[in-house]
Amino acid sequence: xxxxxxxxxxxxxxxxxxxxxxxxxxxxxxxxxxxxxxxxxxxxxxxxxxxxxxxxxxxxxxxxxxxxxxxxxxxxxxxxxxxxxxxxxxxxxxxxxxxxxxxxxxxxxxxxxxxxxxxxxxxxxxxxxxxxxxxxxxxxxxxxxxxxxxxxxxxxxxxxxxxxxxxxxxxxxxxxxxxxxxxxxx
Numbered sequence: 001x002x003x004x005x006x007x008x009x010x011x012x013x014x015x016x017x018x019x020x021x022x023x024x025x026x027x028x029x030x031x032x033x034x035x036x037x038x039x040x041x042x043x044x045x046x047x048x049x050x051x052x053x054x055x056x057x058x059x060x061x062x063x064x065x066x067x068x069x070x071x072x073x074x075x076x077x078x079x080x081x082x083x084x085x086x087x088x089x090x091x092x093x094x095x096x097x098x099x100x101x102x103x104x105x106x107x108x109x110x111x112x113x114x115x116x117x118x119x120x121x122x123x124x125x126x127x128x129x130x131x132x133x134x135x136x137x138x139x140x141x142x143x144x145x146x147x148x149x150x151x152x153x154x155x156x157x158x159x160x161x162x163x164x165x166x167x168x169x170x171x172x173x174x175x176x177x178x179x180x181x182x183x184x185x186x
Contacts, residue, residue, distance in 0.1 A: 002034040002177050004170075005075040009082040009093035011042050016114055019156040020144060021081040024112055027166055028079070034174050037075075041092050044068050046099060055101040068096065069103050076184070077108035077177030079169070084115030084122040097129060104133040106183040108176035110169040111141045114150075118143030136180060138172035140165065 010017035028036040082089045113119025130137040142165045
């Protein structure tokens with residue numbers, strides 16, 4: 001069965017990302033066409049990129065990189081839950097992505113973002129990164145506004161239409177994950 005990782009892209013104390021990712025997981029888990037797993041970057045103590053060789057060589061020396069590579073390799077696709085910090089994604093998510101290469105290749109990725117303008121600028125940056133990693137980023141995305149989908153900027157209360165946006169994103173990630181499966185076997 002297709003396996004999708006839902007990555008919590010923030011480790012900030014008091015982060016909104018955990019509530020958002022759990023919402024994604026709760027809705028996704030009602031589906032029967034894939035397995036879903038939360039992947040919390042807090043559980044992976046990745047320092048600022050500390051591998052001597054480029055990730056594209058796949059010669060990981062550090063145990064934390066090997067553990068991270070094994071986890072990411074186990075998935076067919078991803079939903080990345082990202083905040084928007086300073087018109088981009090979080091440093092911790094970008095660092096986690098940069099640790100690996102082949103483990104991301106030929107996999108689909110969808111985005112659930114949040115911020116003052118829905119985190120859309122963070123997603124635009126992540127789409128460029130996904131392209132370099134040979135990932136298929138799907139068109140649909142969920143853009144959560146700190147003004148409309150949170151109370152007091154911290155209590156997550158998504159608007160009803162966001163469920164439809166999430167289901168469209170999940171549909172596309174699953175379709176592309178399945179379509180790319182033969183490339184991952186090669």
